[in-house]
């Protein structure tokens with residue numbers, strides 16, 4: 001191959017490379033728009049927690065002394081009529097929860113609304129992002145069966161995964177520095 005031919009070949013390769021480099025931002029923008037659309041779409045079928053939950057009365061049981069939930073995001077597990085449940089101390093009021101003075105609590109069933117597995121509290125934000133495809137800065141309830149995530153600070157909203165219904169809240173009462181569970185949120189009509 002003569003030198004002019006070689007130069008022509010090199011400049012042709014460069015032209016192709018430059019053409020592709022120009023396409024990259026466009027492809028990135030299309031990919032970003034597609035991802036944003038997917039993120040929007042996957043929330044469309046989810047039901048938001050009611051701001052005024054209706055509770056069905058349950059046999060009153062003691063959950064914990066307040067001293068056991070002294071730090072923010074501490075939690076205590078308990079059973080409500082054999083149903084596993086959990087209460088969190090949270091930094092701000094959550095609808096359906098209990099607040100007094102500057103202390104706020106919210107309790108949930110631990111039965112996943114997708115197919116009934118037991119959800120677990122999870123505060124490893126990096127693991128939640130990688131394993132559950134959900135970015136958060138607050139602890140969540142996560143289901144290892146099919147990777148649904150329920151946001152504690154959003155009143156149990158199903159924020160990721162196949163679950164569409166929020167996780168039911170447990171009605172709380174306070175008596176002499178002790179928390180009690182007294183009811184379970186009814187399913188939305």
Ligand code: FES
Nearest residue numbers: 112114115143146
């Ligand atoms: S049972 Fe929880 S995500 Fe399927």
